[in-house]
Amino acid sequence: MKYQHIFTGFLTFVVLLISSCGKKDAELPEAAPAISGIEAEYYVVVRDSIQLTPVIASRVDSIVWVVNGVRVANALQYTFQAPVNPAVHSVIIMAYNSGNVFQKVVQITTGRYRNWEIKAHAVLTLQASSKFAGKNDVKWEVLSAPSHLYRLWPGKDTAQFIAMERGAYQLLVSSAELTDTLLVTVRQPVQAPSPYISKVFDYLPAPGQFVNELPRYDVGDTYETMVGKVNKQLAGENPVMITLGGWGGYVVVGFDHTIVNVAGKRDFRIQGNAFGAAANPRPNAPFGGSCEPGIVMVAYDRNKNGKPDEDEWYEIKGSGSFSAESEPWYSAAVSNKSDVRTFRNYEMTYNRPATEMPDSAPVNSFTRISNYISWADNQGQQGYKIKNAFHAQSYYPLWVKDNAITYKGIRLANNAIDESKQGSYYVLYAFRYGYVDNYPNGHDNSGIDIDWAIDKNGNKVNLPGIDFVKVYNGTDQENGWLGEASTEIGRGEDLHLLKADIATVHP
Structure with missing residues (x-):
């Protein structure tokens, strides 16, 4: 009987405990509703309307809309009708459920200007209104902007606009007494763009002393494998240097956004490993040392397919793209009997080496094989590239199955001068501007201005920005014990995203 009372008491305690827990569970507060899918700011032309449809997380009992302090609706969505006069309006969205309320405040600006919205780094094509039809003197200009990091390319009835900073840009379209004012609202993309290379699309170095080493070729590697290796080495903030080999060797890279072509500024940089000579014996010599200029091609992803198409490439016109006569070292190179000719439509074919066996009687201390890789160009010239004593691997890209490669x-003109006159001290002088691996990375002249772009006929082209860059070695020269001049490539940079403000030069 005693134990029966104890058991009955214990059972009562358990029942009360379970009942208490159930009551507590039932009294847990419901999750508050959350509002998304609505921007913090909108612009609406007077007399126009905008429909606001929020996305509500969690259960909701009621949604109340308050405009300028007045309750105007109780609904899942609301259509704001802009009045006839410009003003700034406050819209509060309040979502209720049991014991909870969540609100979001939206600012709607109304004005008389037609409004356009784009994301930063996106190109917007603006269309003039019908009242400008048939006018030949239509002008486009920016009246006000929150930043100078934008570009407006005016046409006749249309204009292209791109900006990298968020905010409102006020534009004017005019023709004689006719005027229209446009407002372009730029918003930041959901994911912030990277200032660095995001992808490598193509890689084919020409034969050279660092080929198959930078990056390393492993037996069985294919073209796809090597492009993947280069992508791993170049993408991002902390890349590993690669080589382009001899003349013509190239790499094609891309960014995850359109780099804005800002007027009067240099827009991007592809780093190399150029440096100045420490003990150049020439008095008052221009800058030189190890300057191995890579020619730059750029492409704007006009059709937005995410890859560089052949008809989108344009040349960056560097200071020596047509002639080296204006370079400060030109007369010295002529006196040195250097080949200072510039060929605009040059072709060179390299042949796979017949042997990797060293010469039995080397011609000098730095030559391993004298007649190593045979070559011929479209100027009637031919010869052999040597294999030097410092790099024993094959100089021919081993993943290429063809026995000959044409670039x-x-x-460009040869920029190397043996300043020692004895083959011991070569100085490779810098071109003034427009190339990769031509100046040290911290020098302003390593920056590239998209406004230097020209078409295949040498005509200036107007690009709002660029998405892709191709770099290829621009010189064909052997420099004694130093070996061939080979462009090396490192980090790619959007100078505007990195807050580098570098003034341009005008060719």
Whole structure:
């Protein structure tokens, strides 16, 4: 009987405990509703309307809309009708459920200007209103902007606009007494763009002393494998240097956004490993040392397919793209009997080496094989590239199955001078501007201005920005014990995203 009372008491306690827990569970507060899918700011032309449809997380009992302090609706969505006069309006969205309320405040600006909205780094094509039809003197200009990091390319009835900073840009379209004012609202993309290379699309170095080493070729590697290796080495903030080999060797890279072509500024940089000579014996010599200029091609992703198409490429016109006569070292190179010719439509074919066996009687201390890789160009010239004593691997890209590779492009004047006159001290002088691996990375002249772009006929082109960059070695020269001049490539940079403000030069 005693134990029965104890058991009955214990059972009563358990029942009360369970009942208490159930009551507590039932009294847990419901999750508050959350509002998304609505921007913090909108612009609406007077007499126009905008429908606001929020996305509500969690259960909701009621949604109340308050405009300028007045309750105007109780509904899942609301259509705001802009009045006839410009003003700034406050819209409060309040979502209720049991014991909870969540609100979001939206500012709607109304004005008489037609409004356009784009994301930063996106190109917007603006269309003039019908009242400008048939006018030949239509002008486009920016009246006000929150930043100078934008570009407006005016046409006749249309204009292209791109900006990288958020905010409102006021534009004027005019023709004689006719005027229209446009407002372009730029918003930041959901994911912030990276200032660095995001992808490598193509890679084919020409034969050279660092090929198959930078990056390393492993037996069995294919073209796809090597492009993947280069992508791993170049993408991002902390890349590993790669080589382009001899003349014509190239790499094609892309960014995850359109780099804005800002007027009067240099827009991007592809780093190399150029440096100045420490003990150049020439008095008052211009800058030089190890300057191995890579020619730059750029492409704007006009059709937005995410890859560089052949008809989108334009040349960056560097200071020596047509002639080296204006370079400060030109007369010295002529006196040195250097080949200072510039070829605009140059082609060179390299042949796979017949042997990797060293010469039995080397011609000098730095030559391993004298007649190593045979070559011929479209100027009637031919010869052999040597294999030096410092790099024993094959200089021919081993993942290429073809026994000959032909490269096409511009061949720049030779910029190397043996200042020792004895083959011991070569100085490779810098071109004034427009190339990669031509100046040290911290120098302003390593920056590239998209406004230097020209078409295949040498005509200036107007690009709002660029998405892709191709770099290829622009010189064909052997420098004694130093070996061939080979462009090396490192980090790619959007100078505007990195807050680098570098003034341009005008060719």
